[in-house]
Amino acid sequence: MEGVVxxxxxxxxKIVVILAIVLGxxxxxxxxxxxxxxxIQRRPGPMVxxxxxxxxxxxxxxxxxxxxxxxxxxxxxxxxxxxxxxALVPATLVFAVVPFGPEFxxxxxxxxxxxxxxxxxxxxxxxxxxxxxxAIALAGWASNSKYALxxxxxxxxxxxxYEVVITFAVMGPIxxxxxxxxxxxxxxxxxxxxxxxxxxxxxxxxxxxxMLAETGRVPFDVQEAEAELVTGFTVEYGGMKFGxxxxxxxxxxxxxxxxxAVVLFLGGWxxxxxxxxxxxxxxxxxxxxxxxxxxxxxxxxxxLFVLWLHWTLPRYRIDQITETAWxxxxxxTFVNLVLTAVIAPLVWR
Amino acid sequence: MIQWLVFLxxxxxxxxxxxxxxxxxxxxxxxLALLSVLVSVAGIFFVAGxxxxxxxxxxxxxxxxxxxxxxxxxxxxxxxxxxxxxxYRVEGLFSFPxxxxxxxxxxxxxxxxVSVSPKGQFREFIKQFGxxxxxxxxxxxxxxxxxxxxxxxxxxxxxxxxxxxRKEAQTYESDTP
Numbered sequence: 001m002e003g004v005v006x007x008x009x010x011x012x013x014k015i016v017v018i019l020a021i022v023l024g025x026x027x028x029x030x031x032x033x034x035x036x037x038x039x040i041q042r043r044p045g046p047m048v049x050x051x052x053x054x055x056x057x058x059x060x061x062x063x064x065x066x067x068x069x070x071x072x073x074x075x076x077x078x079x080x081x082x083x084x085x086x087a088l089v090p091a092t093l094v095f096a097v098v099p100f101g102p103e104f105x106x107x108x109x110x111x112x113x114x115x116x117x118x119x120x121x122x123x124x125x126x127x128x129x130x131x132x133x134x135a136i137a138l139a140g141w142a143s144n145s146k147y148a149l150x151x152x153x154x155x156x157x158x159x160x161x162y163e164v165v166i167t168f169a170v171m172g173p174i175x176x177x178x179x180x181x182x183x184x185x186x187x188x189x190x191x192x193x194x195x196x197x198x199x200x201x202x203x204x205x206x207x208x209x210x211m212l213a214e215t216g217r218v219p220f221d222v223q224e225a226e227a228e229l230v231t232g233f234t235v236e237y238g239g240m241k242f243g244x245x246x247x248x249x250x251x252x253x254x255x256x257x258x259x260x261a262v263v264l265f266l267g268g269w270x271x272x273x274x275x276x277x278x279x280x281x282x283x284x285x286x287x288x289x290x291x292x293x294x295x296x297x298x299x300x301x302x303x304l305f306v307l308w309l310h311w312t313l314p315r316y317r318i319d320q321i322t323e324t325a326w327x328x329x330x331x332x333t334f335v336n337l338v339l340t341a342v343i344a345p346l347v348w349r
Numbered sequence: 350m351i352q353w354l355v356f357l358x359x360x361x362x363x364x365x366x367x368x369x370x371x372x373x374x375x376x377x378x379x380x381l382a383l384l385s386v387l388v389s390v391a392g393i394f395f396v397a398g399x400x401x402x403x404x405x406x407x408x409x410x411x412x413x414x415x416x417x418x419x420x421x422x423x424x425x426x427x428x429x430x431x432x433x434x435x436x437y438r439v440e441g442l443f444s445f446p447x448x449x450x451x452x453x454x455x456x457x458x459x460x461x462x463v464s465v466s467p468k469g470q471f472r473e474f475i476k477q478f479g480x481x482x483x484x485x486x487x488x489x490x491x492x493x494x495x496x497x498x499x500x501x502x503x504x505x506x507x508x509x510x511x512x513x514x515r516k517e518a519q520t521y522e523s524d525t526p
Contacts, residue, residue, distance in 0.1 A: 004351075079377060117478055120404045127407035130416070134384065137419045141377065153423065161415060180481055 006109060014115050020174045025222050026251040027057045032177075033250070033307055040311040042226045067239035072144050075236065079142035084241055087135035087248045088129040094256040097121035098182045100290045101269045113292075114183055121182040124168060125260055127215065133254070136233055139245070143236035151232025154222050154318050158213050161325035166210035169331035172196070172340045173264045174204040182260070186268030195273045197265040204265045206329050211257040211306075213321065217247050218310040222318045258302035262295065270296040352396055359392035380418045401480040420428040 024290065031053060038045025046053030073079065096115040105113045118124060133156050140152020174180060175195040177188040189195060197204045213220040234245045267273055269291035271281035283290040316324075362385065369382030387410045394403030488496050 076377075082381075118400050120400045123401070123404035123408060129413060130408070130412040133412070133416050134419060137416075137423050138377075141423045149423065153420075156416070156423075157419060163412075319455075348483055 010109070010164065011115070014113075018115060019092065022092055022252060026247055026255065027061065029251045029255070029303070030060065032303075033056050033310075035213060036304065036307045037311045040308070050130075058170070061240075064240045069241070070236075070238040075144040076142040079125075079138050080236075081241075082295050083135045083142060083243055084244055086138065087245060088252075090131035090135075091252045091256065092246045094125055094128050094253075095259075097124050097182050097315060098256065098259045099186055099263065099268060100295055101237040104288060105287075108309045112183065117181060117183045119184075120180045122174065122180045122185075122260075122264075125182075125256075126163065126167050128172075129158065129166075129253070129257070132249075133159045134216070139237070140233040143233070145236050148233045148235045150233070155233060157217060157318070158216075158220060158222070158321055158325075161322050162210040162213040162329075165177045165329045166214065168330065168337055169203045169206040169210060170264055171333075171337045172200040175340050175344050176200070182263050184296070186263055186270070187332060189267040190270050192281075193273070193276055193278050194263065195267040195275075197271075198275045200265065200274075200336065202332055204261070206333055206336075207261055207265070208305075209324075209329060211261065212309065213255070213325070215253045215257065217254065217306055219316050220321055221315055222321065248305035254303060254306055255299065258299045258306070259295075261302055262298040266298050356396045358398065359389045361395065363389040364518060376422055377419075380415060382423060383418070384411060384415050389413065399480065401484050 034056070035045045035053070046056040046276055047061045049055045071080065097118065099112070099114040099117075100114045103110055103112070124228075136152045136155045136159070140148045140150075143149075163174055176196055176199060177185040179185060179188065212298065235240055239247065247308070262268060271279045271283065271294050281290060281294075283293055366382045366385035366389065370379055370386060373379050373382060378521040386405065391403045391411060394400075394406055
């Protein structure tokens with residue numbers, strides 16, 4: 001009985017910590033994005049609210065919360081609100097299978113910094129990731145506006161095509177690791193002294209492309225397309241309801257997919273890797289904290305990379321995007337998958 | 350104890366939303382109820398410890414299949430979606446015996462399946478190797494022929510889709526510009 005109680009308490013603490021981190025960091029990433037964008041365009045960005053605009057997200061949140069709650073005249077109120085829930089919940093649920101660091105001991109209890117270490121964690125990531133389509137389709141349909149509908153159809157088309165690509169792209173690392181559990185994949189990389197990005201560069205590039213497409217980042221943000229579609233499927237949403245969609249798409253999903261990319265290709269919480277030889281840890285002085293710092297560093301590096309692309313590139317047309325998915329990306333992942341499946345068992349085990 | 354509570358939650362949800370699929374009139378609501386059925390069935394799989402089957406249920410049924418329904422429906426105009434006229438009344442009547450036959454077949458398969466299914470023989474293997482390995486092992490040894498046949502059927506389906514979807518060669522005189 002005591003074991004069950006301890007387990008319940010630990011799980012509750014984990015849930016609270018993960019939710020706080022995800023939603024809090026998600027909100028503050030808006031400031032990071034504005035600052036990075038500003039410096040890319042050689043301007044200072046938000047400077048007024050707080051020191052270098054540090055309180056800007058709070059001000060933004062306050063503004064969005066106090067705005068009038070508008071609703072389109074012939075829309076469907078129930079579906080309109082349901083879309084919000086269906087956008088937020090799967091996106092945050094993905095973090096249940098993200099391992100933040102190695103197992104550690106507190107007060108004699110072993111704690112894994114991952115909410116549920118299911119042995120099919122990766123499948124769960126992609127199942128939940130593609131649930132985003134429902135939110136988008138519903139938001140577009142319930143708004144009863146043609147801009148919203150066109151935006152949601154575009155976005156749903158992109159997500160459907162790239163979900164296939166991303167699932168095949170991660171097959172390479174899965175074959176190398178021989179497991180679907182996110183925690184074990186990182187363990188395997190540490191045991192084999194190898195980040196899988198060294199053996200799977202193609203899969204990594206394709207994964208990054210698919211990640212940009214799924215999260216609606218430039219160069220794949222046709223569903224926003226301010227010039228032609230106003231802002232796509234979020235046109236009819238106002239106030240905090242509007243704020244929620246970019247928060248989920250641009251920050252929470254980018255964060256979760258970057259974390260999964262780090263887990264699959266960049267060795268999770270392990271320090272810098274020299275292929276087949278070992279790991280070098282310049283942060284050794286942090287002691288037991290260093291794995292967590294490495295994980296956060298890698299995720300933020302990927303996030304900054306995404307921001308850098310966002311504020312540098314123009315956008316593709318919708319037909320170019322889906323054509324790239326089916327005619328370029330998918331064949332590349334097939335070639336990668338077949339090569340890995342043929343070669344890996346010969347030299348690996 | 351907790352397992353039973355969660356199972357009860359998911360199974361009631363599944364039954365209630367299945368009723369919703371049958372009785373709701375707005376097609377979008379019907380699809381959402383269907384989604385809810387599929388997700389709660391996946392939840393039941395997770396409670397039973399069949400994580401792989403649960404995840405596949407989520408990926409294949411709850412996402413890949415249902416998405417296409419949503420796709421079709423979002424393209425249907427608003428007024429048509431809310432129409433309540435019962436179409437195909439006569440056809441429905443004619444197809445009723447066939448429906449009964451199908452249900453009888455399902456019932457039979459269920460009974461036969463229960464009598465021949467392994468009872469706890471795989472539990473040791475699952476503990477030792479994990480979910481995905483056991484399913485793969487069984488699929489590629491005991492049920493290999495069935496597996497290959499199913500993939501053949503899928504291949505035929507794919508070829509059919511390509512043939513239907515390809516651009517038709519011009520076989521008639523076209524006067525319109």
